[in-house]
Amino acid sequence: MLAPLRLALIACALTAALAHADELQYNVALTPVWQGEAALDDGGKVGLNSLLFSTSVDQAMNPGWSFGLGVRLAQDRWDFESPARFGGQAPWDTVRQGSLGFHINYVTAGYQSFSVLPTIEYAGESGASGSDAIGYGATFIAAQQFSNTLQLGLGAGVFREFDKTSAFPFLVVDWQIDKQWHLGNPFDAGPSGPGGLELSYAPNERWQIGAGGAYRSERFRLAANNSVSPGGVGQHERLPVYLRVGYAAKPGWRIDAYAAAAFGGKLKLEDDRGHEIGSDSYDTAPMFGISFSGAF
Template sequence: MLQPFRLALLACLMSAALAHADAPQYSVSLTPIWQGNAQLDDGGKAGLNSILFSASADQAMNPGWSFGLGVRLAQDHWDFESPTRFGGKAPWDTVRQGNLGFHVNYVTAGYQSFSIMPTIEYAGERGAAGSDAIGYGATFIAVQQFSETLQLGLGVGVFREFDKTSAFPFLVVDWQIDKQWHLGNPFDAGPSGPGGLELSYAATERWQIAAGGAYRSERFRLASDNTVSPGGVGQHDRLPVYLRIGYAAQPGWRIDAYAAAAFGGKLKLEDDRGHEIGSENYDTAPLFGISFSGAF
């Protein structure tokens, strides 16, 4: 899916730098999420349970280069109750997503950082044809380090999802305001949207309190036996705003509990030719999650 010359270039960069590589760094995380039933504007309710898993490996080079490989898997199980807008039928059931991403980063002597992150993604309802559920794209980031505690930058994501291409700009922030307060991006930018913003407070060396949010937009191919739009496309948009309490264990492991509200929730349905069948907004929904993660 990704252009061959781009993959060849990244492979050359890796092999040229491996002789000077430091030890690789690895990270994993597992996050179950529950979003409570919310009232649909035209009648009925919708809610979902999700499970997310991610793993990554990062390799630092000398001088200035680093690269990494990451994988993310997610499953959303939807629960619809008499959705009037869709003729009383659930527009979709279980949605599965998986993406594989690679990044190359270079830091100059003037403390500028440049990154490219190509990604290939599968997003489809259970039973969707695999070849029709593939998307691909990349994010590009440029960051300037202004001091030991402040980095600011700009990025853009460009992704091809099924039958449409989307692009979005985003702000990159890494600001250690003082020993306890930090402002940054809580998530990686990707096909679902930018990384959002989070303000955190380190109460102790192990305990942390934070608040943040990030706009999310997820498109996925529907199954060929979908009862409302066979082989069509579903879309879910929302703005989760959350509070987080985190506890850092030793060595490198942590647990984070989230309490959130999903604002501006919208469900959209298209046929297999990209024509909109209908869309439906839902009320603000409660959202809870817990994340187990480790770095080593």
């Protein structure tokens, strides 16, 4: 899934922690994403339309501390056509996700950064029981500012999703290679996976071209009246690789257009006891998205 806010978390933490104590920074983004129809390996087709919204606020607290709160909402509308692996019936329909995260960041006098980002998330098919669709966890990050243009670090995410716990490591990269080229993390690390990598080129202050990707995995509770697995769990995995063209408007607003391909797409279905009912993969699918975002 294309991220609504392409922020390197540690870079934001460093900026906020070195800012004035009374300075608040707000971010907001709206991103519709279309994933084209693709053939399922066992027969049938699948497509997906998504709408994502996120907003966050950061508060710097000298010396070195900053705090923030972020909200993310997403809706995925699935379109299945005769999926043979699931008995010809759609394994799920509309899936909604919402997360609330709080982050604490500290930057030392030697420019080491430490961050903790606890998150609680709802992920369920329309009509799923709210109490059965709650997950929680945290992301931990440690990074070092080596120069004005290079920051590197390590992170780990640990999340409890319904009936299983997942964990993953990831790299934190914020490297301004020269005035035009930049390498960094395009996605926020969270329950769906790590932050990925993006290489971008900015010919001037307004325009930017980038390419990147990251592995994504989403689990969600199914509705009690689901026709294939009532109260079960669905899972969607893929590797979106994208090209991005961005235009920055002043003050602080920008628009980014994405053309992407989803590789390694896989769907999995479990019953309400966590036993796998079936899984199927789909062919590489085209993706297109557009993100409207602002920072002020």
